[in-house]
Structures are given as C-alpha cells and as structure tokens.
Amino acid sequence: MYICLMYSKELLKGTLKTIILKMLSESDSMYGYQITQKVKEITEGKINLTEGALYPALHKLEADGLLTTEKKTVGNRVRKYYSLTQTGNGRAKEKVEELKEFMETLKVIVNLTPQNLAWSN
Template identity: 55%
Template sequence: MNNGTNSQLLKGSLSVVILRLLEEREKMYGYEITQKVKELTAGEMAITEGALYPALHKLEAEGLLTTEIQVVDGRARKYYSLTKDGHREAVSRVSELTAFLQNLQTILNVGFKPAL
C-alpha cells in the first residue's frame, strides 16, 4: 500500500486508533503506541511522533486521557490511560468509524458501468 495514502487515512482516524488501543491495553506510552500500530498492521501503517503527540495532547485536553509519569530504567516515561469519559468516547468513536467504513465498503463495491 502507498504509505503516503496510508498516512493521510490514518491521520484522519488517529484519535480512534489511540482510544481503541488504550481501551484494550489500559495504559501505554507514546512509543509503545507507535510500535503496536506497526505490529498490528505488519508495518503497513506507521504513526510519526509529529502526528501522535499532538493527538495525545488534544485527547488529554478534551478530558479523555489522563497521564502518569513513571521512571523506567532511570528515564521518565509518560503513560496515557483513558478517563471514564474516554472509555465512553472510545466506544462511540469506534462505533461511528465502523459504520462509516461499512458504508464506504458498500460504495466501493458498487459495480459501476461505463456510460454509453
């Protein structure tokens, strides 16, 4: 797949990806999120730090994420987790995106016939 296209598509749904991963894993740090996306997509999708951290900060400002600093191997690591509102929003956004993708798939599967 074209990584440029994947990048644009992922950017539009990045908040849903973050919320879904945190719903599944409870808490994660930024680099861990990027690596999990690579792992789940067999390297087809990659999240850059330049896209990830603004999205995390926005979700935090919306009250959907909380943070916790932990020292790991002598280094401070910022973990993100969902708030109660974040859990509700994760369910809502995943549901919305799933419905959108189903509708998009229906449109893409329509057999178009050339005009005569």
C-alpha cells in the same frame, strides 16, 4: 533509508484519535512510543504513526479530559503512560462505532458496479 509500506497517508487522516482511543481501551495504560510500536506490529508495518502527529493528539485528548497520564521512571528515562478516563472510555466506544459504520458505508462505494449505480436516474 526510508522504507514506506504504508498506504497513501491521506487515508489515515481523521482516524488517528480513534486508533489511539481504541488502543488504550484494550490496555490498562500505554505510553506514546509504545502505541506507535504496537500499531506497527499489529498492522504488520502498514500503519506507522508519526510522532509529530501522535504527541499533539495525545496532549489534545488529555486536555479534553479523555486521557489521564502518569509518569514512570524506567532506568534513567521518564515514560508518560496514558490511560482512558471514564469519559474517554465512552468516547472510545463511540469513535470506534463511528469508524465501523463509516467503513460499512465506504464498502458500498468500493463495491459499486454499473448495475447498482444505474438502477435509478
């Protein structure tokens, strides 16, 4: 069964890394699967990060020096915990700020009325 409470997934494009960085900036460390579950939880199922996007993104962020990893064995299974580097912490703030500003700009468009569209030619 495939229930999709999500938005048109196109919208999510471009926000994934920012979401990852923000999640990690509010936590000491998280592992991949945990990030997907936390995001699903706090967005009430509206954002479901797919593994095919998440893991490559985490690897990229690590390769870029924004994340470090530490493997922890729980039972018989290995979890890979990610945490922000100092650089990653700075980048997280930048990316979140950028996203906030972008949302403000989008607001201008979605709240557009014929009046404020027409005030100039």
